[in-house]
Each structure stands twice: as C-alpha cells, then as structure tokens.
Amino acid sequence: MKAxxxxxxxxxxxxxxxxLIVAVLAGLLGYILFRGMSHISxxxxxxxxxxxxxxxGVGPQLFNxxxxxxxxxxxxxxxxxxxxIYMAEYARPGRITGFIRLIVEVLSSFPSIVxxxxxxxxxxxxxxxxxxxxxGALALTVFNLPLMVRITEQAFRSxxxxxxxxxxxxxxxxxxxxxTVLFPVALPAIITGTILSAGRVFGEAAALMFTAGMSSPxxxxxxxxxxxxxxxLNPFRPAETLAVHIWKINSxxxxxxxxxxxxxxxxxxxxxxxxxxxxxxxxxxLIYRKLTxxxxxx
Amino acid sequence: MLNNxxxxxxxxxxxxxxxxxxxxxxxxxxxxxxxxxxxISMVYFVMSKGISTFVVDKVSVSDFFFGxxxxxxxxxxxxxxxxxxxxxxxxxxLAALIASPLSICAALFMTEIVPGWGKKLLQPxxxxxxxxxxxxxxxxxxxxxxxxxxxxFPGQGIGVAAGSIVLSVMILPTITSVTxxxxxxxxxxxxxxxxxxxxxRWQTIARVIIPTTLPAILTGVVLGMARAFGEALAxxxxxxxxxxxxxxxxxxxxxxxxxxxxxxxxxxxGSPQNNSLWSMALVLMLMTFLFVFxxxxxxxxxxx
Numbered sequence: 001m002k003a004x005x006x007x008x009x010x011x012x013x014x015x016x017x018x019x020l021i022v023a024v025l026a027g028l029l030g031y032i033l034f035r036g037m038s039h040i041s042x043x044x045x046x047x048x049x050x051x052x053x054x055x056x057g058v059g060p061q062l063f064n065x066x067x068x069x070x071x072x073x074x075x076x077x078x079x080x081x082x083x084x085i086y087m088a089e090y091a092r093p094g095r096i097t098g099f100i101r102l103i104v105e106v107l108s109s110f111p112s113i114v115x116x117x118x119x120x121x122x123x124x125x126x127x128x129x130x131x132x133x134x135x136g137a138l139a140l141t142v143f144n145l146p147l148m149v150r151i152t153e154q155a156f157r158s159x160x161x162x163x164x165x166x167x168x169x170x171x172x173x174x175x176x177x178x179x180t181v182l183f184p185v186a187l188p189a190i191i192t193g194t195i196l197s198a199g200r201v202f203g204e205a206a207a208l209m210f211t212a213g214m215s216s217p218x219x220x221x222x223x224x225x226x227x228x229x230x231x232x233l234n235p236f237r238p239a240e241t242l243a244v245h246i247w248k249i250n251s252x253x254x255x256x257x258x259x260x261x262x263x264x265x266x267x268x269x270x271x272x273x274x275x276x277x278x279x280x281x282x283x284x285x286l287i288y289r290k291l292t293x294x295x296x297x298x
Numbered sequence: 299m300l301n302n303x304x305x306x307x308x309x310x311x312x313x314x315x316x317x318x319x320x321x322x323x324x325x326x327x328x329x330x331x332x333x334x335x336x337x338i339s340m341v342y343f344v345m346s347k348g349i350s351t352f353v354v355d356k357v358s359v360s361d362f363f364f365g366x367x368x369x370x371x372x373x374x375x376x377x378x379x380x381x382x383x384x385x386x387x388x389x390x391x392l393a394a395l396i397a398s399p400l401s402i403c404a405a406l407f408m409t410e411i412v413p414g415w416g417k418k419l420l421q422p423x424x425x426x427x428x429x430x431x432x433x434x435x436x437x438x439x440x441x442x443x444x445x446x447x448x449x450x451f452p453g454q455g456i457g458v459a460a461g462s463i464v465l466s467v468m469i470l471p472t473i474t475s476v477t478x479x480x481x482x483x484x485x486x487x488x489x490x491x492x493x494x495x496x497x498x499r500w501q502t503i504a505r506v507i508i509p510t511t512l513p514a515i516l517t518g519v520v521l522g523m524a525r526a527f528g529e530a531l532a533x534x535x536x537x538x539x540x541x542x543x544x545x546x547x548x549x550x551x552x553x554x555x556x557x558x559x560x561x562x563x564x565x566x567x568g569s570p571q572n573n574s575l576w577s578m579a580l581v582l583m584l585m586t587f588l589f590v591f592x593x594x595x596x597x598x599x600x601x602x
Contacts, residue, residue, distance in 0.1 A: 007498035011411060017400050018407030018420065021474075024467060025423045028430070028438060035441075082329030090326060100330060103337050106590050109521070110340070110583070111528025113555050117562065117579050118340045121347065125567065142336055149333070173315040175322040196429070203431025206530040206555075210562060246433045247531050250440060259441070266434045273429045 029270065036267020039260045045268070048218070049245070050255055058265050060216045063232055064133070064239035065202055068212060071137035071235065072201050076144045077194060083145070084152020089178055108146035112207040115143045119211035131238040136212025143207050144197055151193030155186035184291055192284035199276035203269055205243035213238030214248055242269055341583070347573065348580025351377065355570040362577060368541040368557075370571035377574045379554075381543045383581065385458065386553040388544075389533060390526045392462035393469060398519050400466075401473035402508075409481040410503060420474075428471035436535035439464040444536055453548035456538035461553070464532050469522035476518030480511040513599045520596065524589035528582060530555035554578045 043057060050056030087104075091097040119139030129135045159182050167177035216239055219232045226233040240248070246265045249258045351357050357377045365378020404424070408417045443463050448455030484507060492502040508515070538550025539560060558575050565572040 003498050003501060007500040010500035010503070014403045014406050014411060017403035018411075018416070021400060021404050021427075021470065022419065022423050025427055028467075029426070031438060031442060032434060079329050079332060082326045083333055086326035086330050090323070100333065102590075103333055105593075106586065107333065107337055109524050109528075109586055109590055111530065111555065111586065113528065113530040113558055114344065114579050114582050114586075115340075117558070117576070118343060120562070121343050122339065142340070145333065145336070173319050175319040176315060178322070199429050203429075203433070205431070205433050206559070209559070214563070243431050243433045246437060247535070250433075250437060250535055262437050263441075266437050269431055269434055273431065274426070277425060277429055 032263070032266050032270050035263040036265075036270075039264035040267060044264055049261070056255055056257075056261060058242060058245060058261070058268065060219050060232075061240055061242045061245040061265070062268065063219070064212070064216060065241040065243070067232070068133055068136050068140070068208075068239060068241055069198055069202055071133060072140040072144060073194070073198060075137060075141045076148050076197075079141070080145055080148025081152050081190070084149045085156060085178060087149060088153040088156035089174070089182070104146045104149050107142070108150070110143075112143055112204060115139055116207040116210045118142070119207065124211055129236070131211065131213030131215075133212060133235045133237065133239045136208050136239065136241075137235075139207045139211040140201055140204060143204065144201055147197050147200070148194070151197065152186070152190055155189035155193070156182055158189065159185045188284045188288040188291065191287060192280045195276050195280035195283065199273045199280075202272055202276070203243050205241070205247050208241055208244050209247070212241060212244070214240050214244055216240045344576065344580055344583050347576035348583075349577070351570070351573040351577040355573055357570070357574070362574070366543060370574060375570065377570070379574070379578055379581075381541050382552050382554045382557050382578060384543050385537070385551045386527055386555070388458055388551075389461045389465060389537070389553055390523050392458065392547075393465035393526045394519055394523050396462060396466035397469050397473055397522060398515075401470050401518070401522075402477055402515060404470075404474045405477035405481055406503060406507075408478055410499065410507065424471045424474050427467065428475075432468065432529060432532040433535075435464050435468055436532035439532065439536040447548060451548045453546070454538070454550065455548070456536055456550050457546075457548045458537065458544055458551050459547040460536040461533045461551075462547075464536055465526040465529060468529060468532060469526050472522040472525055473515075473518040476521060477511070477515050480514030480518075481507065483514075484511060513596045517593050517596045520589055520592050524586060524593075527585055527589070528555065530559050534559045554582055558582075 045057065045062060046059040047057030048060055049058060087097070087100065091100065116139060119135060119142070123129050123135045123138050124131060127135075129138075163181055163185060164177055167181040172181070217237055218230060220230045221232055223231045224233055225231050226235065228234060229237060231237075242265055246262050246269065249255070249262050249265075255261065351362065352359055355377075362377055362379050363383065364380055365376060366380050367376045367378045368381060369376055404420055408420050439460060443460050444455040446455070447453075447457075447460055451459070488506055488510065489502055492506045497505070533553055534556035537553060537556055539552050539556055540550035541552055541557070542550075544551040558578055561571065561575050565575065
C-alpha cells in the first residue's frame with residue numbers, strides 16, 4: 001500500500017477514536033443529566049430519605065457532603081501549603097528530599113479503600129472517634145494531602161526566579177520572600193488546584209464508607225448548637241455523604257424509586273463537580289488578572 | 299575595634315524576622331513530618347493487620363494466594379483469595395488494553411493532528427472525565443453497560459467485561475494527560491527532520507514519535523493501571539461479586555477491592571474472616587508499591 005494511503009487511514013482511525021472519547025463524555029453527561037434532572041426538585045434536595053416508601057430526598061446527605069468538604073479543606077489546605085512550600089523552597093536536593101517525594105507519590109497512589117480501612121482502624125477504633133464527620137475529614141485529609149502538596153509545590157516552582165532574586169537583593173528574609181513575594185504570585189494556581197481537588201473530595205465514597213459511616217441520624221435543621229447530637233453542625237455524628245448514599249441505594253436500596261433517587265443524586269453530584277470545574281477556571285483567571293495587572297513591572 | 303563591637307552586637311541580636319523565619323520553618327517541618335508519620339503508620343497498621351491471617355489464624359500463605367475456595371464461614375473455613383486476585387488482575391489488564399489505544403489516539407489528536415482546536419476540544423473533556431465521581435461511573439455502568447451486555451452477549455451482563463469497560467473510561471484521563479505531556483515535551487526538530495526526509499505524518503508518528511516517547515506513555519499506562527487496581531465502588535457495582543474464578547468475561551466475578559467493600563462492614567474486627575480482608579488490603583498496598591516502583595524505573599529510562 002502507498003504510504004500516503006496508510007497515512008490517511010491511520011489519521012482517520014486516530015480522529016475517530018479521539019472523537020469517540022468526546023462522544024463517551026457527551027453520552028455520559030447527557031445520560032446522567034437527562035435521567036436525573038427530571039427527579040431533581042427543591043423537595044428532593046432538602047427532604048430526608050425514606051427507607052421503604054417512595055419520595056425520599058437527599059437533603060441531609062447533600063448537607064453532609066458540603067460540611068465534610070469544608071472540614072476537610074480546613075485541615076488539608078494549611079498542611080498542604082506548609083509541606084508544599086517546604087518542598088518547593090526549602091528542601092535541598094538529597095536523600096531526605098527524595099524520600100519525601102517518594103512518600104508523596106506513594107500516598108497519592110494509595111487506593112482510597114485502603115485509606116478508608118486505615119481510617120477505620122486508627123481514627124475510628126483506636127482514637128475512638130467513631131463513625132463521624134471528623135473521622136471522615138481526617139481520612140479524606142490523608143487522601144487529599146498529597147495532591148495539595150503537589151499543587152502548592154508546582155505553583156511555587158512556576159514563579160519566575162527573578163522575583164525571588166529581587167527579594168533577596170532587597171535583603172528580605174526567606175520567610176518574608178515566601179509570604180509576600182512568592183505567595184501572591186502562586187495563589188491563583190493554588191486556588192484553581194484546591195477547587196479541583198475539592199471536586200474530587202466531594203465525589204469520594206470508598207474512603208468514607210468506613211470512616212464517616214453509612215447512616216445519618218435524624219437531623220434537626222433548626223438546632224445549630226454544635227454539641228447537640230441532632231444538630232447538623234455536630235462534627236462527632238455519623239454522616240452519610242451523597243456519594244456513599246448513591247452506592248448504598250444502588251446495592252441495598254429498598255425504596256421503590258431507588259433507581260430514580262440514584263439518578264437524581266448522581267445528577268446533583270455531577271452538576272456540583274461541573275460547577276467546581278468551571279469555578280476553578282473562572283476564579284483562577286480572575287485572580288491572575290487582578291494580581292498581574294496590579295503588579296506589572298513596567 | 300568599635301566597629302567590630304557594633305558588628306558583634308548586631309549579629310547576636312535576635313530580630314523579628316529571625317523569629318518569623320524560625321516559626322515558618324518549624325511549621326513546615328511539622329507538615330512534612332505529618333506526611334511521614336501518616337505513611338509510616340499506614341504501612342505499619344495495614345501490615346500488622348494483614349499478616350495476622352498468617353500469624354494468628356495460621357492460614358498458610360500458599361493457601362491464601364493460590365487457594366480457589368473462598369468460604370470464610372462455617373466449621374471448616376477456607377481462605378483462598380485467588381479468585382479475587384485473579385479478578386483484580388484481569389479487570390485491570392483488560393481496562394488498560396481498552397483504554398491505552400484510545401488514550402494514545404486522543405493524545406496524538408491533541409498534539410499532532412489538530413494541535414489548535416483538538417486541544418481546546420479534548421482538554422476539557424479529559425478534565426471532566428477525571429472529575430466524575432466513581433460512584434457515578436458505577437451507576438451509569440449498572441444502568442447502561444450491564445443491560446447492553448445482557449442483551450448482546452450471553453449471561454447476566456454483570457461481570458469482568460462490564461467492570462473492565464467502566465474502569466477503562468475511568469483511567470482514560472490519566473493515560474491521556476501523561477501521554478499529552480510527553481508528546482508536547484518532544485523536541486520539535488525530531489519531527490521536522492522526519493518530515494524533511496519525506497515521511498508522512500503516520501510514518502513520523504509510528505517510527506519517531508511513539509518510539510521516543512514510549513517510556514512516558516508506559517508510565518501513563520502504569521499509573522492508569524494503579525488507579526484501576528485500587529478502584530473499589532464502581533467495579534463492585536457492576537462485577538457481580540461471585541467468589542469464583544470466572545470462566546468467561548460475562549460471568550459474575552469479584553476483585554480484591556469489591557470483596558473488601560462488601561465484607562468489611564459485615565465482619566467483626568479480629569475475626570479470621572476480617573483478618574483475611576486485611577490481608578487483601580495488604581496485597582493492594584504492596585501492589586501500589588510495585589506500581590510506583592515501575593513508574594520510577596520508567597522515569598529513569600526516560601531521563602537517559
């Protein structure tokens with residue numbers, strides 16, 4: 001066969017397969033939104049689930065997911081910033097740095113179910129925190145921290161070296177340079193990465209089944225005392241998240257409309273992740289524009 | 299002399315920025331230390347629980363790894379985990395076989411064929427695919443792929459085939475993004491000299507681009523396999539969860555992750571059945587180490 005013909009056929013195959021992926025995503029999103037949207041209503045988003053009867057909602061689960069996300073980010077972001085800045089600015093190339101890098105790599109490729117089991121053993125049983133939001137947040141921290149470290153490190157590394165050198169030339173201490181020169185420039189990338197990782201945390205289920213638990217107590221949304229067991233804000237209560245809920249009703253749901261609820265909940269989950277994705281793009285660009293406009297050299 | 303004294307004075311005084319520097323440094327060391335503590339305690343706990351099957355419950359290692367009979371309850375329990383290990387390996391390999399060609403084509407499409415709008419079209423697609431939660435993949439697999447397989451092929455639709463298809467979509471983004479990075483890092487003049495010799499685009503791709511970037515592409519494939527091997531819920535929902543080695547792709551089967559997911563909640567801590575689940579978690583962890591090791595080897599090859 002002529003080389004030109006082969007080239008045409010190969011190009012055709014590559015384009016077809018690439019477009020197939022686009023079609024898969026379009027089909028996937030279309031299916032989830034088409035199946036789920038019809039079931040989403042204000043009532044569905046706010047009411048409590050029903051065990052056996054039809055018509056249950058996902059209100060507490062949605063709240064739990066959001067609350068857990070906030071708790072996780074509160075723990076992960078400061079720790080990830082610290083470790084990431086260390087890796088980018090302070091670590092000297094050598095054995096110890098290589099070892100830390102290996103740790104981050106291994107930790108980020110651990111299966112989330114193993115992280116969940118570790119949480120079950122150490123946090124739930126040995127620390128005695130039980131199935132609770134705190135346990136879930138700590139397990140998610142183990143799961144999310146390596147990503148956060150990597151995001152911070154890359155953001156700091158992508159700052160032009162001249163900025164740092166100019167800071168040194170002015171006689172600033174290293175810490176001052178990190179906090180006042182490098183951090184503002186790295187911030188857009190850090191925020192973008194954090195929002196994207198928030199989407200990942202929001203959809204995580206395997207690490208939460210055995211840490212945050214698979215049940216939710218009856219919540220009283222007018223009780224905002226964080227120490228009361230029926231308060232939604234109590235961090236020591238078990239909390240089934242949206243993702244765990246989808247898994248549970250798919251495998252052991254008894255309600256007659258279990259499939260519709262799963263479809264609706266999946267749509268909510270996917271829409272939230274879409275919002276996170278768009279927000280990451282938009283917020284990152286916005287902050288970048290603001291920072292670069294106000295700090296341009298000339 | 300006076301000057302010297304002033305200089306000494308200046309040196310010994312602790313200034314505000316020294317304290318700041320010290321606090322910042324201590325905080326960062328604390329964060330890094332926490333990472334190290336996390337991984338060490340994780341390895342320690344999973345290891346100590348995982349080997350208790352063999353040490354405390356006296357299950358022989360070969361029975362666990364090569365035994366095909368899994369009946370942990372009853373008076374004469376047997377803990378053969380081979381069906382699950384085999385299930386994990388088969389689904390992972392099949393998923394990689396399906397996903398790799400697709401991912402490589404997507405990456406070529408984005409970097410070689412239409413670098414302009416190809417990247418603009420596929421980059422968001424890949425990002426969204428990687429953002430969709432695994433339970434949603436499981437749900438779609440259960441309500442689309444399983445019925446489809448049931449109608450087209452013999453059997454119930456659930457099984458290794460359904461699991462591999464779901465997993466392949468989940469690992470597509472991993473392989474694609476690593477491959478795209480490798481392809482865009484390729485020096486431009488390699489391609490140009492190939493074109494200058496009169497090679498067509500396909501000849502350039504097949505004989506120049508792919509061979510040079512092969513270690514990087516394989517890195518992506520291994521990373522994808524690591525993700526597939528550890529994925530729990532999506533697979534568990536579509537694979538059927540029968541504790542046997544499947545004879546066909548359309549027969550119900552199990553993986554290490556699926557049996558852990560289902561069993562952990564229903565067994566008491568410390569019972570032989572529970573311990574054997576921890577041993578499987580240990581296998582998962584060791585496989586993670588292996589995957590990271592392979593990735594490192596491939597990266598070393600890429601560096602030379």
